[in-house]
Every structure is written in structure tokens, then in C-alpha cells.
Amino acid sequence: MTLDLSIIIVNYNTKQLLDDCLQSLMAAQRPSGGLEIIVVDNASADGSQAMVAAKYPDVKLIASQENLGFAAGNNRGTAVAQGRAYLFLNSDTRVSREALIQPLVYLDAHPGVGAITVHLVYPTGQRDPDNHRGFPTPWASLCYFSGLGRLFPQNPRFNQYFQAYRDFSQAHPIEVIAGSFMMMPAALFHQLGGWDETYFFYGEDIDFCYRIHQAGRQIIYYPHAEVLHYKGASSGLRKESAAIARPPKATRVRVAKESVRAMKIFYQKFYRQKYPRFVTALVLAGIQVRGWFRIVKHQLT
Numbered sequence: 001m002t003l004d005l006s007i008i009i010v011n012y013n014t015k016q017l018l019d020d021c022l023q024s025l026m027a028a029q030r031p032s033g034g035l036e037i038i039v040v041d042n043a044s045a046d047g048s049q050a051m052v053a054a055k056y057p058d059v060k061l062i063a064s065q066e067n068l069g070f071a072a073g074n075n076r077g078t079a080v081a082q083g084r085a086y087l088f089l090n091s092d093t094r095v096s097r098e099a100l101i102q103p104l105v106y107l108d109a110h111p112g113v114g115a116i117t118v119h120l121v122y123p124t125g126q127r128d129p130d131n132h133r134g135f136p137t138p139w140a141s142l143c144y145f146s147g148l149g150r151l152f153p154q155n156p157r158f159n160q161y162f163q164a165y166r167d168f169s170q171a172h173p174i175e176v177i178a179g180s181f182m183m184m185p186a187a188l189f190h191q192l193g194g195w196d197e198t199y200f201f202y203g204e205d206i207d208f209c210y211r212i213h214q215a216g217r218q219i220i221y222y223p224h225a226e227v228l229h230y231k232g233a234s235s236g237l238r239k240e241s242a243a244i245a246r247p248p249k250a251t252r253v254r255v256a257k258e259s260v261r262a263m264k265i266f267y268q269k270f271y272r273q274k275y276p277r278f279v280t281a282l283v284l285a286g287i288q289v290r291g292w293f294r295i296v297k298h299q300l301t
Contacts, residue, residue, distance in 0.1 A: 004033030005104060006083030006186070010073035011091040012042040015051050017230060022056055024094040029101045033084075036060060038077040042067040070179065071195035071204040078186075078194060086189055090180040092230040093120075099225040103183050106171070106222055114217025115184040115209070117177040118225040119168075127168070128229050132221055133176035134160040135210060136266070138275060138283050145290070166221075174221040175213065179205035181227050188217065202255075203262025210270055256294040263287045 011018050038060040041049050052061050103116045120128040143149045144161035152158040154165045192211050
């Protein structure tokens with residue numbers, strides 16, 4: 001049986017947030033062809049698996065005995081999915097009533113679109129900038145990390161990273177969206193070979209977006225539906241409640257190391273052959289130095 005939509009959620013120790021996310025999905029408007037929700041739990045130790053089994057018997061639960069990471073977890077979910085479209089959704093999100101239907105309708109009406117996202121906002125109301133980005137070319141990255149993008153936010157030449165100069169009131173093509181909310185045709189997902197499991201977390205969504213563009217398909221930022229995003233909780237970088245102390249030093253150091261590793265993987269995979277060797281050497285050195293600063297900062301605090 002083919003459904004309209006399969007929603008895949010990879011969870012790791014975010015029991016309460018996952019519960020809130022699933023509640024919002026239950027209240028959301030559903031496509032006429034039906035949907036399914038698949039939770040891939042990466043060996044959580046907080047009772048997430050028991051909570052899903054007890055409160056959401058209709059949710060497909062894949063209980064992993066190890067932490068597979070985001071990419072591998074999503075691939076496990078799609079292996080049992082029956083939808084003609086997939087929605088990859090973070091456990092630290094809450095969807096609005098229209099957040100499932102409207103993007104799916106847009107996707108169906110535009111066969112040239114390979115993926116679509118919505119307006120992701122933090123609890124403060126601020127837009128999540130990581131859900132609206134350009135590819136991290138050497139120039140775009142230099143402008144971002146040097147601060148030029150912040151100095152000239154409306155200048156397309158200097159703000160290729162987050163592209164804050166775009167019109168956010170209208171749907172438009174964008175290069176990179178986050179895996180926090182990424183809807184795409186199931187057929188294209190399998191055509192591209194799924195998520196690259198070389199990444200553990202961080203970078204895998206940029207990689208996937210790059211391959212979608214290579215396949216000649218557009219990625220769309222759709223601002224007319226909203227999803228609340230508790231940034232960082234699904235990766236373990238932030239705790240579920242502000243009242244709880246921040247994550248342990250080991251977790252923060254691991255996140256920093258994984259972020260650096262992801263940037264290196266992406267550059268080596270897609271950009272190494274495009275740029276002269278001296279540019280590659282400078283970029284890789286810059287990634288490593290930035291990583292050292294982040295790691296040292298977390299080790300000292």
C-alpha cells in the first residue's frame with residue numbers, strides 16, 4: 001500500500017521533545033492519501049522507546065541498539081517507508097496544522113522540485129538561518145567567517161552563506177535547506193542513493209542538497225507554513241529544558257569535532273577537484289584551525 005507521506009524522525013535522548021513533536025503531528029492536517037510516522041531511536045537511555053510504544057502504538061518504532069547517527073538513522077527509516085514522499089523531521093520540532101499539507105501540495109504541483117522546506121523558527125520567533133543557505137564555497141565561507149556577511153547583509157556578493165537579502169515572504173529556490181524539515185519525492189531519494197552515512201551528524205543535509213542540485217532539481221524555501229525548532233536538542237548539543245545544565249564537556253567537544261569532520265568530508269567530496277591546490281590547502285587548514293579553537297573553547301569551559 002502506497003501512502004502520500006512517510007515522516008521519518010531520528011531520535012536520541014529527547015523523550016519530551018519527541019513526545020511534543022508527535023503530538024503536533026497527530027494534530028496536523030493530513031493528506032487524503034494517508035501518512036505514516038516512523039521513529040528511529042538511536043539507543044536512547046531516557047525512556048524514549050518505551051514512551052513511543054506506550055503512547056503512540058500506530059507509530060512505527062525502529063529501536064536501534066547503537067547510535068547510528070542522523071544519516072544512517074534516516075536510511076533505516078526509509079527502508080520500511082511506504083510513502084510516495086518522505087519528510088525528514090527533527091525530534092526537536094513542533095509542526096503547525098498546515099505544515100504537512102501545504103509543502104506536499106506544492107511538491108506535487110512542481111515536478112521539477114527535488115525538495116522543499118518551510119519557515120523554521122526558534123521559540124524566540126527568530127528564523128532559523130541554517131534552513132536557508134547557499135553552498136559553502138571557499139568565497140561564501142570566507143565572507144561568513146570573516147564577518148563580511150554580517151557587515152553587508154543585503155549584499156548578495158558578501159552574503160552567499162545565509163542569503164539574508166532574499167524575499168522571505170515568497171516561495172523561492174534556495175541551495176541548502178536543513179535536515180530538520182526536508183520533504184522530497186521518495187523516488188528521487190532512492191535515485192540519489194539516500195543519505196551519505198560517511199557523515200555521523202552535521203553536513204549530511206548540505207551533501208544531500210548538493211546531490212539534488214546535481215540531479216537537476218530545485219530546492220524550495222516555502223514560507224507559508226511554520227514549524228517551531230528547538231535548535232540543537234536533537235544532536236545532544238542542548239538539553240530539553242533551559243532549567244537543566246548545559247550538556248557535559250565531552251558532548252560539546254564531540255559535537256565540535258564532528259562538525260569539523262563533516263566540513264572536511266564535504267569539501268573533499270565536491271570541491272577538491274574544482275579549486276587549485278593552494279586554495280584547497282588554505283580551506284582545509286582554515287577548517288582545522290577553526291575546529292581547534294572550538295574544541296579548546298569547550299575544553300576550557
